[in-house]
Amino acid sequence: MGWASASRIFxxxxxxLIDAGASDELKTRVLGKLISxxxxxxxxxxxxxxxxFRHDPAIVAAFAANDVTLD
Incomplete structure (x- = not known):
């Protein structure tokens, strides 16, 4: 059984990170590790x-690095 409520963390x-104005590099690195x-x-x-978060290329990249993409 999966863990659907993890989105409440992510x-x-x-x-x-967006609100704080984090750089794309920081968002990709931090969120990539969190996704994993x-x-x-x-x-x-x-x-x-x-x-x-499809509007944010850095976040999309973090997901892609973890094999999650939009079809």
Whole structure:
């Protein structure tokens, strides 16, 4: 069984980085590691978070580095 509520962890962190004006490099590095860790805990709705942040190329890149892409 997957872990759908991991988005409640990922989404606020991603939004906080955006709000703080974090560089693309920092967003990709930090969120890439977070995505990987959440996937290790069986996060199964990462595509929904990707959809929410599809406007941010750095976040899209973090997901892509963890094999999550928009179809």
């Amino acid at each position: 989404d606020p962190v991603a939004q906080a 860790q959440l996937q290790n805990e069986d996060w199964d709705t990462e595509d929904e978070s990707l959809e929410d």
